[in-house]
Amino acid sequence: MTAELVRGQNHPVPHGTVEVRVTAGTALLALASLADERGRLGGPAALAHPGAPAPPGIRVPGEAAERHTLAVDLDAVGPEVHSIGLLLVLPPDGPPRFGAVPAPHVVVAEPGGDGFAAFALTGLDAETALTALELYRRQGAWKVRAVGQGYADGLAALLTDGGLAAPEAAALAAEALRAAAPGGEAERSLAALPPHAQDRDAAPRTPGTVPEPPDPLPAPATPYAGTPGSAPAPAGPASPGPGGGAPGGGTPGGGAPGGGGPTIDYAHPRRRRTTAEAPEPAPRPAPAPADPDAPPVPVAGDASGWSMDERLYNQVWGMFEDLARTVAAYRGAVDFADSRLDRELDEALSDPRHRLGGSGGDAREAARARRDDLVAQARAVLDRDLAQLTAESEVVEPALPAAYARWDNPVWHGGGTPEEGPLALRLGNLSLPESPGLKIPMLMRLPMERGLWIDNGRTGSEAAMTMDTDRLRRAAMDMAVAHAARLLAVHPADRFSVHVIDAAGAGSAALAPLVAAGVLAAPPAAGAAGVAETLARLTRRVDLVQMALRAGAPEDLPPDLDPAEQLLIVHDFPHGFDDRAVTQLRYLADEGPSAGVHLLMVADRDEASAYGPLLDPLWRSLMRLSPVPDHHLADPWVQHAWTFEPDLPPQGSRVLHQALDRVARARRAARP
Missing domain, CATH: 2.60.60.30 (sav2460 like domains)
Incomplete structure (x- = not known):
């Protein structure tokens, strides 16, 4: 067949x-x-x-x-x-x-x-x-x-x-x-x-020693954040995936960007290699299954890459792509079966011979049986692929490093601090309705080329509309703190700094772990004066770095300039912001990533809409995430509506506090 x-x-x-x-x-x-x-x-x-x-x-x-x-x-x-x-x-x-x-x-x-x-x-x-x-x-x-x-x-x-x-x-x-x-x-x-x-024998081939790289995705290495069903702009030839070009540039809640050319881009994500060293050897292959018709035994890190982290990263994206396309094939088969059933039913009703003697009922039953048979065949193929992906996920998930791992992964209980920054960061999990139990990690390439917007408004999604406003706002801030803690924990000591603007002080409870551990660059900024001072300090940093780079003298930066990557968390925007502060915030969103300053907004889109056209470019430049399960993300191949779920520390666990304590100890040890 x-x-x-x-x-x-x-x-x-x-x-x-x-x-x-x-x-x-x-x-x-x-x-x-x-x-x-x-x-x-x-x-x-x-x-x-x-x-x-x-x-x-x-x-x-x-x-x-x-x-x-x-x-x-x-x-x-x-x-x-x-x-x-x-x-x-x-x-x-x-x-x-x-x-x-x-x-x-x-x-x-x-x-x-x-x-x-x-x-x-x-x-x-x-x-x-x-x-x-x-x-x-x-x-x-x-x-x-x-x-x-x-x-x-x-x-x-x-x-x-x-x-x-x-x-x-x-x-x-x-x-x-x-x-x-x-x-x-x-x-x-x-x-x-x-x-x-x-x-040569035509039996299925057994796993070899050289793993195939997962199909690369356009960068930034996140699912396309546009309207489900809309096509992203094609990435350029140099785009790798989870780094180089950019379709991920859709609106967080709006339509896809325009542009000519093909609507599906098959350039894959891969890390820019900046040295001439040979990549690390590929992992040893899994033994061939006893049954020659059985699928290959999954192996963690079975993808191309210069390090195990990169191989796991590429493998996760391969799984994400495989799930997207196998579900697309199943949905296409069901659509075809339904359309053929409609056509055959129309033909049966329009045939005068079927209106006499009861043969019309037989024709309709036969058409429905053919439709059910086609759907059953498609479902069998889908179930086979889902079983293989589930087996691969069960092998890959425990092997992920802290930057990619869930908060309940035992890797978070290990000691020590990393010697170099991570390749990517886990934002949450992605799934499709055909297999809700199969969760694919959503990884974002680092350093971030786009900021994040965590929507704490009740109109952001169906799930948010059912939640109490205070609980939703606390969940959004908890999510922001978890991202900040993960970024601090997976970077070397003093290589990542976090600033917070909490003008009204409404996020103090969620911010308590960061404040208690002493890992913030400064106490959370409050009031209009705190907002102005923090934005001025980070804007100055961006200006100085850009001038130094244009002059070709990055080593001539002032000694008081923090060389670490900077993350600015803004809570309850636009409270405490005047027009000048909004302009500075937009400047940081646009120019900050190239100078090592990244933005994480926690705000309600409806409340922020009071600034109208002044704010729209900011909203559109950031990737929107939801603190509750939501399906506003679409992949760059077939534009499925993926269900996003944030990854948060388990209730009652102290894993986040322990991670922040390790960061604080490492910073104290690194200072003279």
């Missing part, structure tokens, strides 16, 4: 050798790209085209044609290759765009046999080159993913997005198009793989 994939859906590859069959309504070129563990193309050899030497295990066709068959021997592919992309390109003398021709159809099949996965590339418009699908490694086994990401500027733009320099990409694209033109290089036979590839 062939699985009809939708954009973003993946499917296991059960054979060591596969054929990729392309059918199109016009002549086009079929090429292949070879990416490394970071998802990047490593030079001209990373594009398999008719004018280049054939890479191991891959053969590409020659001239443009309406039908192509690519054969890939996955066991012969070099270990440095972690993903193989099928590229479809319109020739220079062909149609002007894919939107003007019938949708291409791609089938992945056993050599000479039936297909096991198919993908129709519908919805194309101005694209002239696209990545149709990719074969990629995941936990040592191979999978196929339907991609369907196109580029209006052609093959050169696609290669540039893959990591090649623009001149190199343009030259390589021109070389490939020349080689595939009539009279160019002779067409390579796709059936002529090495003889051993044809005889």
